[in-house]
Amino acid sequence: MAHDTAHESNSKRIWTVFIILSAITLVEVILGIIKPDFLVHTYFISLKLLNWIFIILTIWKAYYITWAFMHMEGETKGLRRSVVWTAGFLIVYLVFILLTEGDYVHEVMNRGHVAWDF
Amino acid sequence: MEATVTRTGTEGKTWGGGNEPLRVSYGKMMMWFFILSDALTFSGFLASYGFARYKFSNSWPIADEVFNHFPFLHGVDAPMYYVALMTFILIFSSVTMVLAVDAGHQMKKAKVTLYMLLTIIGGLIFLGSQAWEWKNFITGTYGAIQTEGGNILQVVDDEGHRVAIADFVTSTPKERLQHERSNGLWFVDEPTIPAYDVQDVINSFEANSGLLIRTQELTERGEKVVLTRQESLAKLKDEATGVIEGANLVSNEYGNPLFADFFFFITGFHGFHVFTGVLINIIIFFNVLLGTYERRGSYEMVEKVGLYWHFVDLVWVFVFTFFYLV
Structure with missing residues (x-):
């Protein structure tokens, strides 16, 4: 362990992170239930504003889980980057490719070149 | 943390072995790289879910209508509350896990034991x-009519409320x-035949003038298209081929078959991770009880399973967002 110099308890930090995670989840659930009209019908880069908020909040939660609970903040830069950057770049690429392709297939079907409701 | 180091006579040289440039033990590093590869597997699942969703972006089922059950609240529309509860349970079991790791750093066996036990209980509640x-999803609530094109038609009353097929x-x-192994070919059987067939549904639909058909298609405002009475009758007579109640891998009453397929695969694969996580936690729990790590002088093993457990929580955070919220 790189961080075994001190053995004092981290429990204060743990509970703080728990409260943050719960608060974010609560906000997500409330937004998901009331679905404010403005957020549902405003688009940014062809994605609803509400969905952008959900995705950003999710990544924020993922950050807290990885950094605080999995203790990534205490690891060396080398380990952190080899895990987080690898995942980050590959996932962004994969998502970009698949969503673009999905949208294209949707367009093809939607313009009636291929019948799907017969 | 001390991995076995063979003496080679090259100690102290760069490639002499025994270097730990990442300052973690072999086990912990490999746990991280396992998690990395597993994360990519889940991303593959979720990204392909995104693909299917974009492909059918104007006919995808509305999650709020599918997952709206809550224990002991029958017939009450409770979208999201139950998954939100599940999310809190998993986050909380993550907290008890990290508390166990923390207690392990301080070599407090009793506390590690307690927190490991709480983590296991949390995991079991989540699995339940x-x-x-899954039971609710598979059983279904309303039932739907299948069309020749593999789409489904749902029945609503004139105020737009869903009507269960069994009710009318x-x-x-x-x-x-029913073709069973005992009365036909012994190696073939078939799913339970619904108590009524398409013709019954069409006849009963005609007899109930207040009923309308709702298609899979979404309007600009993200609501399902409801046909007029004439259109409904015409659609039923032209296209209806079968009745489906609940969900399986081939068809489901909620809409696109892919919706149920991805639901089963993604939540199932995640649930399998939770299940193995609970198993590994139980093994570690007994090792803690037996004092294995006390003798070893380090609770690093708790930390390693902790990483896996947090990862399971991390995945759920994404599944929750993309399956239930977005």
Whole structure:
């Protein structure tokens, strides 16, 4: 362990992170239930504003889980980057490719070149 | 943390072995790289879910209408509350896990034991909740009519509320027998035949003038298209081929078959991770009880399973967002 110099308890930090995670989840659930009209019908880069908020909040939660609970903040830069950057770049690429392709297939079907409701 | 180091006579040289440039033990590093590869597997699942969703972006089922059950609240529309509860359970079991790791750093065996036990209980509650969620999903609530094109038609009343097929259909006696292994080919059987067939549904639909058909298609405002009475009748007579109640891998009453497929695969694969996580936690729990790590002088093993457990929580955070919220 790189961080075994001190053995004092981290429990204060743990509970703080728990409260943050719960608060974010609560906000997500409330937004998901009331679905404010403005957020549902405003688009940014062809994605609803509400969905952008959900995705950003999710990544924020993922950050807290990885950094605080999995203790990534205490690891060396080398380990952190080899895990987080690898995942980050590959996932962004994969998502970009698949969503673009999905949208294209949707367009093809939607313009009636291929019948799907017969 | 001390991995076995063979003496080679090259100690102290760069490639002499025994270097730990990442300052973690072999086990912990490999746990991280396992998690990395597993994360990519889940991303593959979720990204392909995104693909299917974009492909059918104007006919995808509305998650709020599918997952709206809550224990002991029958017939109450409770979208999201149950999954939100499941999310809190999993986050909380993550907290008890990290508390166990923390207690391990301080070599407090009693505390590690308690927190490991709480983590295991949290995991079991989550698994139970998921089983209940699957049960509701598989059984279904309203039932739907299948069309020739593989789409489904749902029945609503004139105010737009869903109507269960079983509530308005009167079935007529049939000669069609359920094909079982005992009365036909011994190696073939078939799913349970619904108590009524398409013709019964069409006849009963005609007899109930207040009923309308709702298609899979979404309007600009993200609501399902409801046909007029004439259109409904025409659609039923032209296209209806079968009745589906609940969900399986081939068809489901909620809409696109892919919706159920991805639900089963993604939540199932995640649930399998939770299940193995609970198993590994139980093994570690008994090792803690037996004092294995006390003798070893380090609770790093708790930390390693902790990483896996947090990862399971991390995945759920994404599944929750993309399956239930977005």
